[in-house]
Each structure stands twice: as C-alpha cells, then as structure tokens.
Amino acid sequence: MTETQVCVAPSPYQVEHAQFETIWFTAADGVPLNFRRLRRASGTEDRGPLLLSAGTSVRADIFSPPTADTLPRYLSRAGYDVWVLNWRASIDLAPTTCTVEDAAVLDFPSAVDTIVEYTGADSIKAVVHCLGSCAFMLAISNGMLPKVSTVVSNASALHPEVAPLMWLKMPPAIGLLAKVLPDLNPQWGVHAPGFWPKLARTLMRIGHHECDNEVCKMSSFFYGVGFPALWRHENLNDDTHDWLSGEMAQVSTKLLTHVSKSIRTGHLIATGKYDELPTDYIRRAPATDARFAFMTGDHNSTFVPVSMARTFDHFDKYSPGRHVFQKMHGYGHLDVFIGDRAAEDVFPFILDELNRD
Numbered sequence: 001m002t003e004t005q006v007c008v009a010p011s012p013y014q015v016e017h018a019q020f021e022t023i024w025f026t027a028a029d030g031v032p033l034n035f036r037r038l039r040r041a042s043g044t045e046d047r048g049p050l051l052l053s054a055g056t057s058v059r060a061d062i063f064s065p066p067t068a069d070t071l072p073r074y075l076s077r078a079g080y081d082v083w084v085l086n087w088r089a090s091i092d093l094a095p096t097t098c099t100v101e102d103a104a105v106l107d108f109p110s111a112v113d114t115i116v117e118y119t120g121a122d123s124i125k126a127v128v129h130c131l132g133s134c135a136f137m138l139a140i141s142n143g144m145l146p147k148v149s150t151v152v153s154n155a156s157a158l159h160p161e162v163a164p165l166m167w168l169k170m171p172p173a174i175g176l177l178a179k180v181l182p183d184l185n186p187q188w189g190v191h192a193p194g195f196w197p198k199l200a201r202t203l204m205r206i207g208h209h210e211c212d213n214e215v216c217k218m219s220s221f222f223y224g225v226g227f228p229a230l231w232r233h234e235n236l237n238d239d240t241h242d243w244l245s246g247e248m249a250q251v252s253t254k255l256l257t258h259v260s261k262s263i264r265t266g267h268l269i270a271t272g273k274y275d276e277l278p279t280d281y282i283r284r285a286p287a288t289d290a291r292f293a294f295m296t297g298d299h300n301s302t303f304v305p306v307s308m309a310r311t312f313d314h315f316d317k318y319s320p321g322r323h324v325f326q327k328m329h330g331y332g333h334l335d336v337f338i339g340d341r342a343a344e345d346v347f348p349f350i351l352d353e354l355n356r357d
Contacts, residue, residue: 047079055130056089069343091249099258103135143287159310178253189214226301231335293353297331
C-alpha cells in the first residue's frame with residue numbers, strides 16, 4: 001500500500017518573500033545598509049522605482065505580514081519597482097546608537113542615490129512611515145533628496161506630537177532608561193536580561209492586560225498610551241498578531257531621546273551636528289519640488305493625528321492646494337500597513353496619490 005503525498009501550494013506570504021532580493025549599499029559614513037527589492041509584476045506598466053521605509057524597532061519585512069495581500073505586492077502589481085529599506089535603526093542590522101539627524105543626512109540620500117544608480121531612473125517616489133518618515137522628511141525638506149518626486153508620509157513627519165498621557169511615560173521610560181541602557185526592546189516581554197529590563201516588564205504587566213502577546217504589550221508600554229498602542233487588535237488577524245512577536249525588537253535610546261526633545265520643542269530639532277541641517281529650517285519654505293500626501297490613522301495612539309496635520313499645514317502654507325492630508329478611519333499607527341483589510345481600506349489611497357502627477 002503506497003502512501004499518498006499531498007502537495008500544498010505555497011501561501012502568498014511565502015511566495016512574496018521568495019521573490020525579494022537583497023541589495024547592500026553603504027551609508028555616507030560607511031555603515032552597511034540594505035534594500036529588500038520586489039520588482040514590478042510581469043506584464044505591468046512600468047511606473048518606476050519606489051522607496052518604502054518603516055520606522056524603528058522593526059525591519060523591512062514589517063510591510064509583509066501574513067495577510068492576503070501586502071503593500072509591496074500590491075504596489076508591484078501596480079507596476080512599481082519596490083525597494084524596502086533597512087536603514088540604520090532596522091533590527092535586521094547590527095544595533096547602533098543614532099538620531100533622526102544621522103539617518104536624514106547619512107542614510108536616505110545614499111539610499112535614493114543607490115536606487116537611481118541601479119535603475120537609471122530620473123526620479124523616484126517614496127512611502128515612508130513613523131521615525132523613518134521623520135528622518136526622510138528632515139532630509140527632503142532641506143534639499144537633500146532632489147530626485148524624489150512624490151511622497152506618501154504616514155504617522156509623523158516634521159512635527160511629532162504625542163497624547164498628553166505620554167508625557168507621564170516619557171520621563172521614566174526614556175529619560176531614566178536612556179541613562180543606563182543603550183536601547184529598549186519589546187522582546188523584554190519574553191526575555192528580560194537584567195534589572196532594568198525586568199523592571200520595565202514588571203511595570204508593563206501591571207498595566208497591560210489587553211492580550212496574551214507579551215511583545216505586543218511591551219511595544220504598547222514603550223510606544224504609546226493605548227491598549228494596544230501601535231495597532232488596533234480588531235484590525236489584525238490572529239496570524240499577524242502572533243507574527244508580530246518576532247518583528248519588534250531593539251530601538252536606540254539615543255534615537256528616542258532626540259525624538260523626545262523634538263516633541264518638547266514642537267518640531268524635529270537639528271542639533272548643529274550637521275551643516276546640511278540648519279536649525280531654522282522649519283521657518284522657511286521646504287527645499288523640494290516633491291508633492292506630498294500626509295496620512296495617519298484617526299486612532300493613532302503613538303503620534304496623535306494632529307502631528308501630521310501640523311506638517312501638512314506647514315507644506316500647504318508654501319504651496320496651497322498642492323498637498324493632501326488624510327486620516328484613515330478606524331486605524332491606528334502601524335495597522336494601516338499590516339491590518340487584515342488594509343489592502344481594501346488604505347492601499348488604494350496610497351496608490352492613487354503615488355499615481356497622481
């Protein structure tokens with residue numbers, strides 16, 4: 001009697017990951033970075049290269065959750081050559097201390113130049129998120145990304161702003177821990193190596209009972225005031241919620257300290273470390289011809305929606321009617337990309353704005 005073999009077709013998640021290629025390059029200071037590139041789907045109209053960048057504490061794969069569709073695959077089918085960036089805050093790279101300034105000056109100009117060099121394109125487009133968006137926007141506003149023509153920016157840009165309750169959390173979570181630890185790590189919810197990580201986990205467990213995922217709850221403890229903070233549970237399928245346990249890791253406390261100071265100032269600050277970033281940039285017109293679509297979830301508990309509204313107002317002041325601002329109903333911070341229905345609710349807006357001249 002022979003045993004029947006059952007062939008199981010690979011899932012879209014497995015197929016997509018197999019199609020990515022990794023392309024390494026160096027930042028301006030020699031730090032090795034890479035792209036996860038997904039070429040445009042066969043038979044589609046060539047719409048050119050597109051840079052896709054996430055925030056910190058994650059990696060390029062955060063845009064490829066186990067959902068029926070993902071943003072890279074969606075954009076590839078629309079004809080875009082998708083380049084997903086692992087900048088220096090990516091958990092796929094060696095841990096490093098950095099600020100938003102470092103990424104703005106050293107990472108993003110090199111990333112854009114690499115895409116242009118590989119593809120021969122005259123210009124590229126971009127979708128940027130969270131602190132990756134902050135660094136990108138700092139660079140492009142100061143004339144450092146002249147070959148970027150269209151940008152969709154999510155969650156935060158030049159004016160990071162948090163909920164009032166976050167002011168109670170930032171001093172101990174960032175001010176204290178930044179003095180004794182080089183990074184914070186949501187993985188402490190699973191394994192806390194040492195006194196301070198164990199203390200953070202204990203405090204998290206006192207206040208967070210919204211689910212059984214320790215990494216999800218630790219992320220909420222660090223990055224917002226919600227239960228959870230980075231997404232809404234009702235927007236995630238069970239596989240994605242479980243998958244997130246392996247997708248959230250270290251973030252530099254130096255980076256968070258820079259962001260915290262910017263929040264207190266009311267906009268991203270330039271410390272004077274780089275001549276490319278004048279301290280008065282927020283009081284003058286953005287040094288770019290690019291068109292911008294600013295978006296955020298209307299339930300964002302990490303950076304409140306007014307954060308993006310203020311950056312939109314800044315750009316609209318100098319080019320009235322050229323840029324747009326959109327709040328995504330029923331969404332939070334990261335679930336606009338990893339939500340189970342994001343392909344129906346959010347991705348069409350992103351594609352429409354990228355395709356608009």
